[in-house]
Amino acid sequence: MKRIYAKEEVCIGCRLCEVHCIVQHSHSRNIIKAFRDELDRPSPRLFVEEGDALSFAVQCRHCDDAPCVAACMTGAMQKDEKTGAVTHDADRCVGCWMCVMVCPAGAIRRGTTGDKIASKCDLCGGESEPVCVARCPNEALVYEDRGE
Amino acid sequence: MRDSFYIPSGCAISGIMSEEGRLFGSDMIMSSIAIMHFRANGLGGGFAAYGIYPELKDYHALHMMYDSPQGKADAEELLKRYFVVRTDERIPTRPVPVVKNRPVLWRYFVSVREELKELYYDLTEEDIVVKAVMDVNKSVHDAFVASSGKNMGVFKGVGYPEDIGEFFKLDSYQAYMWTAHGRFPTNTSGWWGGAHPFGLLDWSIVHNGEISSYGINRRYLANFGYECLLHTDTEVITYLVDLLMRKHELPVDLAAKVLAAPLWKEIDRLPLAEQQKLEALRMVYGGALLNGPFSIVVGSSRMMIGLNDRIKLRPMVAARDHDMVFMASEEAAIKVVCPNPSSIWAVKAGEPVVAVLKDHAA
């Protein structure tokens, strides 16, 4: 399946991927409205990790044998058989945050707005190209099938 | 009087040769060019004929045009410095009502002075003749050398070729090769020298086309001492043929590959040795590439060569029948004199058709 991969050698740490992820999951899907008017706008579902010399964006790896799916007590985390993506059902989630603890990639976070449930990458719900990949100014994120 | 501005041409050309060297009259070439009447507009017509002066075949026959008696006097003085004149006379003509305002037409049978051959010991006899021709064309204002070959001559002027042929009494000559041209210039041209064929030594060129590479061909030729004074493409083609085939001794097929170079995408598909040869030719002779549409018939004492440009933007048809070879702008021009040739075909882009005088002839 296609996954998002980061190319750290060309990540410039601008964090526009985070900005566009927020917009994509906001109510209005308009960047200015989302940031100015939506007080309960979502947090980004990917995060740019920065070190001394390097930066890159981290997001859900949609693991084949996902620990978060195993740990989820309500069944909100599911592995979609068809697409291979690990999906998160907000209606079922109770915010116990076991997934946050077990995720080996550190890719799930506590939501900071609304119901404060878990927040993770959903591959933009099946769009042909996730917005973080499409909008990275330096092509530091790619969406491809590496047969893994 | 002479063309001071650039004149492109759209025209009719024809060439007929006997590879056995059999002499024949002018009626075939006249019919051939006359049937293509509407490709011309009456502002230029001309012929070249080879083998017409058998008794004087060792002398260069200079066909001269003079716009004034002063031009004749000045030119003769210059010519005498280069040549010993064996005999000279008016070129015989008959009056034809539509052929008007003719210049003085004279011919001289000459040989290069011995002292000049010593003075220019590093030049061949032909080089000296070329030098003389360039000198006359450049420095004598009212004189023009129409042809300068041995045992051949160029007859041309302002008028339809049929009328020019009539005017020059071509029916009184016998030749083993005849070429003809009818001109359709897009500016008026009152100058007889501007008509085709263009002649230098025993080269004569009749040409239908326009050379878009003229600007660079001219500058390229200047490197080798050829001055293009006459603002016509045909002049440039003639000098290039002289340079490539006489001075650089390239055989016909290679000269054709310089003038109408094959495309890179074709060269790239050939075997390596052939590729390298053609690559070398294009590299070295880029300035001699003739770009733009053309079909030409080149006459010389031993060969008649027909050639189309590299993407065939002008028509040309060729035919063979026994020892006769025909080339013309239209099939009709061949069929009218040879209704059933043993082979007749459309000439391919960049591939020359060559008629060669057999060794035992002439």
Next chain:
Amino acid sequence: MSISHLLDDYQMVRDEERCIKCQVCARQCANNVHWYDEESDKMNSDGGSCVACQRCVTLCPTDALSVRRRPTSFRTNANWTAEVQTAIVKQAETGGVLLSGMGTDQPHPIYWDKILLNASQVTNPSIDPLREPMELRTYLGRKPDRLEIDFSAYTPTVTTRIDAQLKLEVPILFSAMSYGSISYNACLSLARASRDSGTFYNTGEGGLHKDFYEYGPNTIVQVASGRFGVTPEYLRQAAAIEIKIGQGAKPGIGGHLPGEKVNRAISETRMIPEGSDAISPAPHHDIYSIEDLRQLIYALKEATAYTKPVGVKISAVHNVAAIASGSVRAGADIVAIDGIRGGTGAAPTVIRDNVGIPIELALAAVDSRLREEGIRNQASIVVAGGIRNSADITKAIALGADAVYIGTSALIAMGCHVCQKCYTGRCNWGIATQDPDLVRRLNPEIGTRRLKNLLRAWSLEIKEMMGAMGVNAIESLRGNRAHLRGVGLSDTELNILGILPAGS
């Protein structure tokens, strides 16, 4: 200490309605123009150190920023302009030589814009480049006057040995820009684009990094006055060698790489100490006369067993025709001429703006002179210095050039916005810098793609112009000045260019 009299060049204008405080501008500006104030939860900007590189403007996701020239309220003065006054003030405050990057920004006449092209009609059909072959292939190098043919074999073969040539699929090469003046990623983009497009790039005087050896077949290496990085291996890797006598941006003086840009990798490649300014000597100290040049040319040819063309790069100056002719006779296979609008990573502003002549005139003079002397075929001419588009290239070839070098255009394709601050080493676009945080901003994949696109677009345009003229092979356009006409040029200028005025 007294205060500076200098005023800011630029002001930052931020549309507060559109700003979403994403802080991209603050993260991306290497000159620290923007910052986020936590207390007031606002973005702030100080235009003082802004160089108008447009990085923040381009990356801002809501298009909230623009750079404005600070309006100057000096009294209007055609002679003592704000620019002139500022230069004097800077020098009064520093006592130093004013430096600039890129080519001269002064309004010297642009002759390309006064030369127009021909098209064929009626008597000569124009050719449609989308449907008919249109040939741009060009060979650079020394060519003989004629070919000797051996007729003894069944098929005649050429026996003349032709000297080494560079084979180009398009008549455009990438100009000399050293690794040091530009970044590793920029060099990589140029190298890959050359390889994929069938052309060459030039190392400039920066030596050749080992990682680039694989692009050797598309590399022209430079031997400049500082001889940086010149080793036998360097010469072996190259497809051709260029002796840099001068460059258009600063005729008469040597290259200059400020110490800020000399990091370890640069130091190893150039064989100089880290952090030290790399200032090349003005002349080659072993070339004080034309015969010395001949000696160096042949030394290089011997060192490479005559397998590679050896060329000479000269600035366009007053007697450029004589120098070019001398260089050809000294053995140069390619003569590259760089005009006054040539670019640079660092040059004294006063030299950049005042020394040299426009390339159009230099080209015409050199081509005519070489033809007059009958030696035009002995070397190819490549011109550089402000080639901006495919029309400039077509006109250059018609005037007599074999090919053109592009420098500034290539950089602009990769992201340069000509802010002229290359010498600071803080290029926000990752081009003229060695700072790894900035270098990564130029993704070589993107850089390569953009350069290839530029070459492709220009090739198609050149083919269109050639087709319009009824020419389908570039050798028929080369030197064919009959297809050019001048507008608004004096008789003398028309004469030097060797073209007729429009209408005749």
